[in-house]
Amino acid sequence: MRRIISMLLENEPGALSRVVGLFSQRGYNIETLTVAPTNDRTLSRLTLTTSGSDRVIEQITKQLNKLIEVVKLVDLTEGAHVERELLLVKLKATGAQRAEIKRTADIFRGQIVDVTSAVYTVQLTGTSDKLDAFIESVGDASILEVVRTGVSGMARGDKILAL
């Protein structure tokens, strides 16, 4: 099952490599990974998505918690949560395609953020499923380049991940 694990990490050199190293060293997979400093400059927020049986996920969270630089950790998928990912996609946009892409982008509430005579760059935010669906609907044939940020997320309601 797909999980979103989010953690506060000491904002120190080497901390990220310990997290990433743990996954390869123990044979777990990382599907997406995103990390940036928080309002507290001493902390980074790292969010990753992974999948595995309950036993594997339990091991992943325990092993991550053992890392000295991991200050706090939550499995967002255990409760209600908001997840977002940002997609930038460069699409061939000539002739009739231009209008079609614009329409599709509108339907997905995407924005065209850069335009040339032959290319549109579309920005889209949402759950990973939604981004997948957009990529599917525009089709491989018109896609020139794709970049995704990976999933970020927070628990819904009062629950917070903070010190």
Place this chain on the structure above:
Amino acid sequence: MELLSGAEMLIRSLKDEGVDTIFGYPGGAVLHIYDALFQQSDITHVLVRHEQAASHMADGYSRSTGRPGVCLATSGPGATNTVTGIATAYMDSIPLVVITGQVQSDWIGDDAFQETDILGVTRPIVKHSFMVTRPEDIPEIVKKAFYIATTGRPGPVLIDVPKDLTSPTESFEYHYPAKVKMRSYSVVTRGHTGQIKKAVELLVSAKRPVIYAGGGVVQGNGAELLTQVVRELGAPCTNTLMGLGGFPGTDKQYVGMLGMHGTYEANMVMHHADVVLAVGARFDDRVTNHVEKFCSGAKIIHIDVDPASISKNIAVDVPIVGAVDLVLKEMLEQVRKTDLVADKDARNEWWKQIDAWRGFHGLRYETNDNGLLKPQQVIESLYKATGGDAIVCSDVGQHQMFAAQYYAFDKPRRWINSGGLGTMGFGLPAAMGCLVGQPDQTVVTVTGEGSIQMCIQELSTCLQYNLPVKIICLNNQALGMVKQWQDMVYQGRHSSSTYEESLPDFVKLTEAYGHVGMKVEKAADLDAAMEECFSLKDRLVFMDITVDPLEHVYPMQIKEGSMRDMWLSKTERT
């Protein structure tokens, strides 16, 4: 406030941490540190002949004394040579602080002479590591390193120190922190009282209980408490390879080591138990055999300081996270005051069954008529000669299993071996570390002609520091355990497991290093030679003992089977 250089602060911090010995080897990047070492007398430095031995010695020092071991190596090859020792300590949860020199800060990343990203290399095999970036941070980093290495589930911590940060040209105000607090590292101590209660209820009302105790009991200083708990429960106890000595090996409630080469009775007891109490053990693959067939009829209670050890390999019914000694203490109190009473008939039945298994004599061997020694005989003779009270450091292979099976350890920190990583070459330097830490003890290395050659250069260090290790080399002229597997699994194709007459004359070799060498070839000579070896108190003695090259280690669990599926000899199985 004193003003000290980075190098001086490092040495002073170690002293303030209570370090008395460093095992190491100098080189370019640590010259400032060695100069600071030279100018003080609180800390002794032991110069090894290869940095791998420095990490093993620090490890042996720690295992025997219970205090953290410290080693020091230069950048690049010095640092990479410590890697095997670090991995060995990591797998067995031994507290080490490893200090490595690094090229000067502004050269890092330039592929400078003797530069290695040792933090990167060791990342998967350390509990934590630090790169010093400012000299004034050194005392705090040292404090944290020892704190992390020795608390919770212990393990090795590495500190990488760029050369420029130890320069004598700059001085800083030295202050060693009394305490350390880290927001991201907290140590569990007491176990959950409710869980302990649940465990006690299960154990007392069990019909066929067993206690399975591992290295955590030794490392966590829980042996005395464990013994009391086992006695109070009236249950049989088995130790893992790492846990030998955690419960007295000559006690009547002891059923021997369990696992791949465990005793028949220990594995049978495990398989038939209805409640298993695992203490400081991690359900290693060398213990469980096939995990899905492991103790299928039993409720499992697991005490461990590391939450990640719980339900990792085997799903556990009653997990108890906590320091082994504190949990056992609370457990003992609860066992003593519980109103529950054990089912006497069921327990009598259980012990009758256990005695029947014992009577089967699973741990046995046949002596040769022609005087050729069996390796088991050598261990029995060693046990006699040392009164069962030596510190026995083992290398890895058949000799390790024979020693584990035939030397009964009554106390913890007497059996020292690389159980997790299985590091050949560990035995001699580990024994040296034990002797440095406890010079009054009799320290033995049980080894083979394969393992001993992996760190044999340390015979020279032994002479320099007068370390009278007794080396008991079971020489079967082959890599015995490899050969055993080749016999059993590869139809006797001995691929690269023999040396074709290339073995050195170990007696001459030992003499060349300035020690005493002895050769034993006949069973009749063994006991006298062993006596002579241990009568030479102040000398290192290397006993090159010719043993039967055809001997296999039994019992041996049958792959993919359950605990009770074992080969008992070359022809008999359960």
